[in-house]
Amino acid sequence: MKVIHFDSRDQNFVTVGDHERYFLLDRPGHAPLMCNDTCPHRGGPLHLGTSDERTGAVTCPWHETTYTRPALERRSPATVRVGTRITAVLDIPADMPVTLDRKQRILANECL
Amino acid sequence: MKPAISAVYRTTPLAGSKIGDISRNFINHPLFAQPTSFLCEDNPFRRPLRPQDLPTIDLTRPLPQSEFASNAALLGQRLLATIYETDLLFLPTRMDSRRREDMRAFYDDDFRQSGELLRPTLERQLFGFLEDEITVSGNWTLESFRAYAADAVAQANRGASEVVRTIRQARDPGAAATEFLVQLASDFLSEASAMARNVLGNYGPAQSGLFTILIDEYGYGVPKQKHSTIFEATLASRGLDNRPHAYWQFYLPSSLALVNYFHFVSKNHNHFGRYVGALLYTEATLAEANRQQSDMLRTIFGTDVDTLYFDEHVQIDPHHGKMALERVIVPLVARCGNGLLGDIVRGFEEFRLLQQLADQDLIDQIKFADRLFKAPDSGALCTTQPGLWDGPGVLRFDEPKGEISVPHLHDVDEIFELTEGEIEFTVGPAHAITLKAGEAVLIPARRLHGTKVLSERCRYRVAEAVGYGLVA
Structure with missing residues (x-):
């Protein structure tokens, strides 16, 4: 298990190794979630998808598969936000390096 | 703040107008009335506050984090502490007719009923901001929780305490350390009372785990070993009054918040997950804090202080941290499922945040107190700023000898000038x-202060000092 910390004003994207990615899904009315970016269907980038502000569901941009908020929560690492400080627990060895970035746009966080 | 309840089970909350009526009636109770001394000597039932502040405060408005140490928070925390503590038994060391009458009033069913009606409103007012500040999401398992808690505790136990540093660096470290002990008295003289709320009922092995921690807190039934008794000895070693709430009027809103938070998440058992999360945080981090505090007290006071309270926690709290995790949280999660971990994380983070806010409030108060000796110099500023005393915002007071202004605080900088007589500030x-x-x-x-008139007559005036660039 690896615990990471970052400020949501500075970073919103985490990469582990070559394929594992997480983005900060942050919509009004829903707790910010370190959402697994990889669509379980064919690997599409969920951060480029759309989200339903009311239900919190996210739709993949590739094949328009929709994931409910509980389904997203089950695939996402344990996360807690205090103010703008985010702490997440990734299910990887503690010494595995991760990269924290800031994506200019997380489309899934934008209003439809 | 409230756990989700399906519509069919929901109870209509009291209307704001009802809350207004109840709070006015409650706050005007004689137990809250004007005192004759800053000390509430051997009378834990007398809880002076400032009823005159109520008309300016909307108890139904949740205070944002930025108002955590405001005067509205002080009034609310004083009321809430009183309401919670009517569930606890306090007895003065010496009972006389007045104390007996006060005791009857404190535990009177009608007084307690009014308090109980107000309690949820006050809890929302004072702790509602935690809901906005903290969110928990994702897939929590016991394994991820263990990693998260270990990381958070290691962070908390790293480095020197800012409170300890502030006290050590004060112009008068002894006086600063005394103020520190006084704030601790709000909690330690009835230590673990909130914990005791959680040991009744029937909820499996975790109940026994919590009970073993409670036994330690209460000294295994040996009065001298009880943690509150050990802290009484600390206060006595410094010549301080060690009877419960002797220093009630001097408690900061943040000190009361720490005590009240544990009652808040223990009084209503819908919050038991939050309670055990907060318990884990405090038990797992207190040993290091107490080690630094004990060292500080011995450095400042030498052998003229009894630090056993702090030394005892250095020894026992690492055990309590492990017990809270392995013997309380683990069996609770086994019984309730991983869904409970969200509440446990919330409680852990809520208390961590409250502790950080309380530390800052205490640091600011100690710094203010430590430079009070310069206060009379402020008189010169009044002559260089003649415009201070113009305008409708200036308040003028004329008070008789012995009049007390119960310690309180203002939400803006103020200048206070004595124009006639003598006053203790x-x-x-x-x-x-x-x-x-x-x-x-x-x-x-937001710095706590009070006054007592020393001369036969006293006149003073108060003005907002915002915009004058004055530095206290």
Whole structure:
């Protein structure tokens, strides 16, 4: 298990190794979630998808598969936000390096 | 703040107008009335506050984090502490007719009923901001929780305490350390009372785990080993009054918040997950804090202080941290499922945040108290700023000998000038100065202070000092 910390004003994207990615899904009315970016269907980038502000569901941009908020929560690492400080627990060895970035746009966080 | 309840089970909350009626009736109770001394000597039932502040405060408005240490928060925390503590038994060391009458009033069913009606409103007012500040999401498992808690505790136990550093660096470290002990008295003299709320009922092995921690807190039934008794000895070693709530009027809103939070998440058992999360945080981090505090007290006071309270926690709290995790949280999660971990994380983070806010409030108060000796210099500022005393915002007071202004705080910087007589201006039991006519003091926003008239008659005036660039 690896615990990471970052400020949501500075970073919103985490990469582990070559394929594992997480983005900060942050919509009004829903707790910010370190959402697994990889669509379980064919690997599409969920951060480029759309989200339903009311239900919190996210739709993949590739094949328009929709994931409910509980389904997203089950695939996402344990996360807690205090103010703008985010702490997440990734299910990887503690010494595995991760990269924290800031994506200019997380489309899934934008209003439809 | 409230756990989700399906519509069919929901109870209609009391209307705001009802809350207004109940709070006015409650706050005007004689137990909250004007005192004759800053000390509530051997009378834990007398809880002076400032009923006159109520009309300016909307108890139904949740205070944002930025108002955590405001005057509205102080009034609310004083009321809430009183309401919670009517569930606890306090007995004065000496009972007389007045104390007996006060005791009857404190535990009177009608008084308690009014308090119970107000309690949820006050809890929302004072702790509602935690809901906005903290969110928990994702897939929590016991394994991820263990990693998260270990990381958070290691962070908390790293480095020197800012409170300890502030006290050590004070102009008068002894006086600063005394104020620190006084704030701790709000909690430690009835230590673990909130915990005791959680050991009744029937909820499996975790109940026994919590009970073993409670037994330690209560000294295995041996009065001298009880943690509150050990802290009484600490206070006595410094010549401080060690009877419960002798220093009630000097408690900061943040000190009361720490005590009240544990009652808040223990009084209503819908919050039991939050309670055990907060318990884990405090038990797992207190040993290091107490080690630094014990060292500080011995450095400042030498052998003239009893530090057993702090040394005992250095020894026992690492055990309590492990017990809270392995013997309380693990069996609770086994019984309730991983869904409970969200509440446990919330409680852990809520108490961590409250502790950080309380530390800052105490640091600010100690710094204010420590430079109080410069206060009469502020009188010169009044002559260089003649415009201070113009305008409708200036308040003028004319008070008789012995009149007390119960310690309170303002939400903006103020200047206080004595124009006639003598007054004691105090910001804590170890920090008071006498002001004479023509002398003034700058009171920074949200710094606790009170006054007592020393002369036959006393006149003073108070003005907002915002915009004058005055530094207290």
